Amino acid sequence: MTTTTPETATTVLDASGVTMRFGGLTAVRNVDLTVKAGEIVGLIGPNGAGKTTFFNCLTGLYVPTEGTVRYKGTVLPPKPHLVTQAGIARTFQNIRLFANMTVLENVLVGRHTRTKEGLWSALLRGPGFKKAEAASHERAMELLEFIGLQDKADHLARNLPYGDQRKLEIARALASDPGLLLLDEPTAGMNPQETRVTEELIFAIRDMGIAVLVIEHDMRFIFNLCDRVACLVQGEKLVEGSPGEVQADERVVAAYLGTPFEGDPGADEVAEVEAAEAQSTTRTTRTEGETQ
């Protein structure tokens, strides 16, 4: 059996020099990022760092002011449905399900980019359409089983608990048979148990051969999950590396805490506190000695 290592794996996503300006504001500046087959890559950064804007540049919602985005070597067309058709699926920061449709119907909607039957075939319900419909139904049920919602296929999406709605969004994205899945804050609002389940789900998606790029504020989740992490700050890529490297990088810590570290972080403060404590101990000892 051959296994693909990240070094030799094909590049699924190649974003190069991506810049996005809104009038005078540069939300993303000259960002390069690659995702290889078999990888889970994390994108972190403080609020307003440009993470979602960068996602929107990858998925055709925004046309980058500068730079190119390639999927498996081909430059992507700047239209969301064509990007989905090419093989990139995404979920959004805020849940965007069809609330009054069933769980199964929501997944079937996600399948439409892979259905070739035309309008007349659908209207006349010819044999080609019926075959395609049965195949879509079967695939949608497989996906519901994969995420553990097969028993709720007939429930209305709006009646699902929050964690299940998030899972359903992922199933709908998977219905387009992507080679790359972009997840925008998949654990936002989840309790620790739901977050753990999501982590397992993303590992299982990776094991299905789908590369994953994930934005998340939950650092424990991201460092546990990802093979590689990139940190955006004020639209620029500040650091990229293994979870260990990024976690230990003083610039990343400073970006989150809002204070730059210089030299040994906090050494002066520690020395000051220790000196003050030593002084107060001397004073206390002397006072005690004087009263005896």
Ligand SMILES: Nc1ncnc2c1ncn2[C@@H]1O[C@H](COP(=O)(O)OP(=O)(O)OP(=O)(O)O)[C@@H](O)[C@H]1O
């Ligand atoms: N359509 C837009 N028009 C103008 N400015 C925008 C637009 N979209 C985003 N911005 C600005 O671009 C910057 C980056 O925003 P973005 O939402 O990409 O950050 P983020 O890193 O995803 O933040 P968060 O973690 O809070 O979701 C912000 O200053 C934001 O106000």
